[in-house]
Amino acid sequence: MYKDKESKMHMKKKIVASILAMLLISFSFTNILAASNDEKSKVQNQINNKKEELQDVKDEKSGVLSEIDKLNTSIASTEKEISDLNDKITELTSSISDKTKEIEQKEEEFEEKDKLLQDRLVALYEAGDTTYLDMLLTSGSITDFISSYYLVEQLTKCDKEVLNSIENTKKEIEDDKKELETKKQEIDNTKSQIAEKNEKLKSDKSAKQAKVDGLTEEEKKLEGELAAYNAKMNEIEAIERAEEARRKKAEEDAKKNQTTTGNTGNKGNSSDTGNVGNTGISGGTSGTVTSSGKMTWPIPGYRNITSNFGYRMHPIYHTWKLHSGIDVGAPTGAKFVAADNGTVLIASYGYNGGYGNYVVISHGNGITTRYAHGTSILVSAGQKVTKGTPVLTVGSTGASTGPHAHFEVRVNGTAVNPLNYL
């Protein structure tokens, strides 16, 4: 059934070439996949670590928050004590002032009775009996006079008793008042101790509140970092999908090629011929976008690099961080263009782990470029772009201190110096 020897040889050569081509496709894909898996497990570790760190911070925060809860209960109870003591103090103050009034009354009463007694003495004297006057004049003192004069003694005895009783009652009231004052002093002391304790509780609380604020900051920072790692993981997976699609396309193209040029009438088993007959793909992958070699400058008209690729003090996080791309000074609205032919992997509005509104383009072979902090996104995911296609307008979204163009080149997800590609 075969034609001749020469034709057979030709057939064999073609089959060997196609097997080699197939191996080449799978080999390069396997390489990319292995690199990508490496990167993936690295990023997965980073994600796991960040999650653990975040959980630690959350646990610590909830611990401090429950301590604050307890402090709030203690503060409420000491404040209740203080308020009860204030009530007692008010009550005592009013009792003391009552006692003061009673004492004043007794003093008035005493003075009244005393005056009555004096008046009685004067009246006796004015009665004009000289013997009284004589007695008075011969007495050493008024007391002597009173005590020695029987009639007067009788008359004043009652008054003196009254005066004594008033004096005694007044003394008793004064003693009561002193007791109340002592009690009030004790309560004042207790109150100031409790007030001091309350101040301490309040300052403990504000220290713990400051701790919570710090932990909340830390939590936000870790969440941002975790989001960035998740975004990186999504990107790696998107690159994988793009590579997989590229591989399938290359295979399909090869098959197509084989059916148009390589099918030389082999009437054997069809599945066999299909497998070995994939020839003629070594010339390239028609239909998929391939990089054109050197990249073009991504921000036409603006060439001033304000921050280079490499480690630097981050202007917002204030930590020593890798600056994963170059910053080019450009005003809001200036156009970012695709640095090379490719497929848009990501076109996303939002904070995006600090990138703000950004675009990622895959150029094949694990190479991606990234355009960040934009205002308007001019392309969508899955779209094919050619070198120089506007993709994003410059802005200051995400973690940015002002309008600028942040451009990155990544190889299998790892940022490299873009200047080596431009």
Ligand SMILES: [Zn+2]
């Ligand atoms: Zn930057």
